[in-house]
Amino acid sequence: MSSDAASGEAASSVEMHTAPRPxxxxxxxxxxxxxxxxxxxxxxxxxxxENTRINEITDEADVGFGSFYNHFDSKEAIVEAVVEExxxxxxxxxxxxxxxxxxxxxxxxxxxxxxxxxxxxxxxxGWLLIRLDASQKIGLRALGPFAQRDxxxxxxxxxxxxxxxxxxxxxxxxxxxxxxxxxxxxxxPKDADRHHxxxxxxxxxxxxxxxxxxARRPMPQVPAPVS
Amino acid sequence: MSSDAASGEAASSVEMHTAPRPxxxxxxxxxxxxxxxxxxxxxxxxxxxENTRINEITDEADVGFGSFYNHFDSKEAIVEAVVEExxxxxxxxxxxxxxxxxxxxxxxxxxxxxxxxxxxxxxxxGWLLIRLDASQKIGLRALGPFAQRDxxxxxxxxxxxxxxxxxxxxxxxxxxxxxxxxxxxxxxPKDADRHHxxxxxxxxxxxxxxxxxxARRPMPQVPAPVS
DNA sequence: CTCATATATGATAATCCTATCAGCGGATTC
DNA sequence: GAATCCGCTGATAGGATTATCATATATGAG
Numbered sequence: 001m002s003s004d005a006a007s008g009e010a011a012s013s014v015e016m017h018t019a020p021r022p023x024x025x026x027x028x029x030x031x032x033x034x035x036x037x038x039x040x041x042x043x044x045x046x047x048x049x050e051n052t053r054i055n056e057i058t059d060e061a062d063v064g065f066g067s068f069y070n071h072f073d074s075k076e077a078i079v080e081a082v083v084e085e086x087x088x089x090x091x092x093x094x095x096x097x098x099x100x101x102x103x104x105x106x107x108x109x110x111x112x113x114x115x116x117x118x119x120x121x122x123x124x125x126g127w128l129l130i131r132l133d134a135s136q137k138i139g140l141r142a143l144g145p146f147a148q149r150d151x152x153x154x155x156x157x158x159x160x161x162x163x164x165x166x167x168x169x170x171x172x173x174x175x176x177x178x179x180x181x182x183x184x185x186x187x188x189p190k191d192a193d194r195h196h197x198x199x200x201x202x203x204x205x206x207x208x209x210x211x212x213x214x215a216r217r218p219m220p221q222v223p224a225p226v227s
Numbered sequence: 228m229s230s231d232a233a234s235g236e237a238a239s240s241v242e243m244h245t246a247p248r249p250x251x252x253x254x255x256x257x258x259x260x261x262x263x264x265x266x267x268x269x270x271x272x273x274x275x276x277e278n279t280r281i282n283e284i285t286d287e288a289d290v291g292f293g294s295f296y297n298h299f300d301s302k303e304a305i306v307e308a309v310v311e312e313x314x315x316x317x318x319x320x321x322x323x324x325x326x327x328x329x330x331x332x333x334x335x336x337x338x339x340x341x342x343x344x345x346x347x348x349x350x351x352x353g354w355l356l357i358r359l360d361a362s363q364k365i366g367l368r369a370l371g372p373f374a375q376r377d378x379x380x381x382x383x384x385x386x387x388x389x390x391x392x393x394x395x396x397x398x399x400x401x402x403x404x405x406x407x408x409x410x411x412x413x414x415x416p417k418d419a420d421r422h423h424x425x426x427x428x429x430x431x432x433x434x435x436x437x438x439x440x441x442a443r444r445p446m447p448q449v450p451a452p453v454s
Numbered sequence: 455c456t457c458a459t460a461t462a463t464g465a466t467a468a469t470c471c472t473a474t475c476a477g478c479g480g481a482t483t484c
Numbered sequence: 485g486a487a488t489c490c491g492c493t494g495a496t497a498g499g500a501t502t503a504t505c506a507t508a509t510a511t512g513a514g
Contacts, residue, residue, distance in 0.1 A: 024481065025490055032492080048362075050277035053471065064493035069473065134361035140405070161435065167422040170409040171402035175430075178367065178401020179394055188394065195394040199430040203402075208388065208432060251511060252460055259462075280501065291463035296503065 033071045035061040037085065040078050045128035049079055049135045083132060087142040090129075093118075094146050097220060104154030105201055105214045111146065112176055112200055113193035113219060119183040126184050133177060140173045147172060154204065161205035172200050260298045262288040264312065267305050272355035276306055276362050310359060314369040317356075320345075321373050324447060331381030332428055332441045338373065339403055339427050340420035340446060346410040353411050360404060367400045374400060381431065388432035399427050 039061035043052045054075055058065045072078040097114045098107040119126030133139035147169050154160035162168040179196045182188040189195070194215045201211035266288035270279045281302055285292045299305040324341045325334045346353030360366035374396050381387035389395040406423045409415040416422070421442045428438035 023490095028480090029491065048277075050275075054473090055471080065495090066474085066493050067491080070491065073473095075472085137408075140408075162422075163425050163439070164416055164419070164422040166409065166414070166416060167406055167419050168426060170405040170415070171423055171426050172405075174405020174408070175398035175402040177405070178397040178399075181364070181367075181401070182393065182397040188397070189391055192391070192394050195389075195391040196398055198390050199395060199398050202432070203426040203430045205429070205435060212390070250460095255510080256461065281503090282501080293463050293465095293504085294461080297461065297463095300503095302502085 029070075032061075032063055032067055035063055036068060036071055036078065037081060041082050041086075041128060042124060044079070044082060044131055045124045045126075048131045079136075082128075083136060083138055086128060086132060087138065090142045091146070094143075098150070100220055103159070103214070104150055104157050105159050105204070105206060105210070106217060107150050108147075108154065108172075108204065109197035109201060109215050109217070110219060111143075111150065112172075112197045113215075115176055116179055116183060116193035116196050117219075119180040123184055126180055130177060130181055130184065139177055140170065143173055143176075144169065151204065159206070162203075168204065172203060175200060175203075256297075259288075259290055259294055262290055263295060263298055263305065264308060268309050268313070268355060269351060271306070271309060271358055272351040272353075275358045306363075309355075310363060310365055313352075313355060313359065314365065317369050318373070321370070325373075325377070327447055330386070330441070331377055331384050332386050332431070332433060332437070333444060334377050335374075335381065335399075335431065336424040336428060336442050336444070337446060338370075338377065339399075339424045340442075342403055343406055343410060343420035343423055344446075346407040350411055353407055357404060357408055357411065366404055367397065370400055370403075371396065378431065386433070389430075395431060398430060402427060402430075 036057060039059075040052070040057050043056055043060055054068055055065055057078070058068050068078075072081065093114065094111050097110050101107045101110060115129075119129075129139055148165070151160060151162070151165060151169060151172075155162070155165075175196065179188065179192055183192055198211045198215035201214055202208060206214065263284060266286075267279070267284050270283055270287055279302075281295055282292055284305070285295050295305075299308065320341065321338050324337050328334045328337060342356075346356075356366055375392070378387060378389070378392060378396060378399075382389070382392075402423065406415065406419055410419055425438045425442035428441055429435060433441065
């Protein structure tokens, strides 16, 4: 096909619309980007956003310093990207954990227990959540919509009864972060997830007996971390 | 430096043990130190510790830049000092609020309500607590001992019943910070303090009726902010 | 009034961090 | 296998921040 070497002239206007990219260059590019995002995520989790330098990120990612700016305009930009990924992953996690549950109380318990357990099984994610929340209010912003939906569902079902929805949501979110923090410090008891869920359910108006029962139900199986 | 004229009987000075501080030098020194601490506190509250520069502190304090290092070895040192002051003031505040109360449930409610209201009436203190907590876990560390004592007292009195004390404490502390954050954002309802206290009491095992009743009791009068 | 001491001050040096840039090397095309 | 494209790379400039230091100012003593 094609003779005529596309030389000097402006010629090659061949690029049409999409230009799909099985290209290997593109693959390599995305690999570097991924390494940077993973490194940034790990460092943000370990030491917080404010205390992480760009050269630390490229070092951890094992790429050249200059590569950073091939993919992100600034530190702010990579923070934004990490936040976006994290929020998306949180959304998926919550959705998959609570997908098959009917009882609103059980949904709330499962969601809270999932995050408490996440702090134990994947401390990096846990720290990331805590640290991002400190600088970006991510926790409440990401969990908020889900939590609100579940709380309202429970109220409609007559299962929950709270004096004020907004206060209840922020209290529950804060409580979750607090317990996660203790888990991350390694000092929380082994079944902190159940105890915490029980507390939240009580706060939401369940009787002590009901709260204990729901919080004790077996957790639905969750597929696998996105990694 | 030159000249060692001052040598010899330096001790001749009258200062015996305490040297109360008739010295004017000392007074001036402490005044500068105080200005620096107040400025640092305000800035930490306004923009967080990590985003505060030393020249901002000296500027806000209206002292020369170099003066900073006459009083603190580093930024870390002044953060430490601010934290210490803050924790001490918190301790006093909690003690004075709960001094005259007998019912352990009412003590817990008053303490939580005090802090929620503090976020509204003195946002600077509120932000300081939140921001310092983000970088130093101050909130839980400072409130912990009081909260633990009150929780245990309530359990002994048969008023509280929790599955796990530690988890309950961290959940309550986290919930408080969450609600305070919402108040500081200006979006919490006016009576957030009562609603939050009610939620905490429920979490601690009070019935919905009892929790609502205790949370509604009038707050004991608190003397005056230390300023 | 003059000296001695202690504190305050801003200019400056030293350091750290971000963002840029010109060149390198692998990969693809012909 | 030569030409060319594209992302990778480290050195470095530019800017910001911290800590130091010599001097200025204020206080108290003689």
